Amino acid sequence: MLLELARWLAQDVRGFNVVNYITLRAVLATLTALAISFIVGPGLIRKLTHYKVGQSVRDDGPQTHLVKAGTPTMGGALILVAIGISTLLWADLTNRFVWVVLIVTMGFGIVGMVDDWRKVVHRNPKGLSAKEKYFWQSLLGFGAAFYLWHTATIPAETTLIFPFFKTVTVPLGAASFIVLTYLVIVGSSNAVNLTDGLDGLAILPTVLVASALAIFAYAAGHLYFSKYLGIPYIPGAGELAVFCTAMAGAGLGFLWFNAYPAEVFMGDVGALALGAALGVVAVIVRQEIVLFIMGGVFVMETLSVAAQVTYFKYTKKRYGTGRRIFLMAPLHHHYEQKGWKETQVVVRFWIITMMLVLVGLSTLKLR
């Protein structure tokens, strides 16, 4: 929005041309989202507390978490408002990628909001039924995949690239592109949701991965940088750097209130939306595999749940009693059960993510 205004003003005052630079708008988007979080955050937390929108804690989780019952949830709405306003202000609104990412993010946010609402109003920790949740997630995931396939103008937009290998690429057909895109978006969304179990655990890795994707988006959308780095040139993808940095700013602003001991939880409204946003950005900038590396913490959390459930069902069928691989799933609860303090688990998972993001960023050059 402000880009259009600046272009109009630049006809008289040349200084406004500086707003054309994606890098400047990315920095301003971060600061705007952060400012919105700080301004809206305290009021929103007061409102959520007033209306008793408190988290119900799963009764099969760690006993130490029972004290968290009643902490306001649905704080993810704050993140979405900050991302939405900041992106609408600073991104180029004629760019189709910006709209795809915004619609997918807000769509998953609405699914999460309905889930949270049922948990809060009906006092049911399980919320939306799994079938309903997957139906709406699939609709949004397939919708985005179909749109990206049909609007692709160059082969690079639908080619799977492999990190560390400059020449290894797989041109995808319609079916494989749509299925892969769907899996990345929905998988990423659910992975972040599973990780969101300790104060600050999901949000900082999301900020770090979004920041890295901002660099990938900027490079992929830049003719010379993409050529120099040997990554696919995706015209228009650079604008997603503004969205990603808005995400980072909103996430940091949210962490201010979500750091242990949390004043507010993001809830599914935040977790599903942020995960889907990371997925769809990774698909557009053709870095699905790098997302898998950088979001290693999300992947491990998801795999721990899958392994635990599968092994439990298998041993129950075979031996009559279910056995477990981990003391508790998802993985962060396993380490809590082993005696790590909540803050130790959180900060150590942050450190792991920082390392994985560095590995992901190194693929820009090491290929």
Next chain:
Amino acid sequence: MKTKRTIFCVGGDSHASQGSHVMATPNQYIRFWIITMMLVLVGLSTLKLR
């Protein structure tokens, strides 16, 4: 009657005495990390904004 306002305490409670059991909460230092991250971002932006 209160005669003097304290602006900053010299040392937090957790550092003040062996008898104190008040600990700095993690959100206090995480908030300082966030402020530092933002300042680093502003610093990095000077690379381009000149």
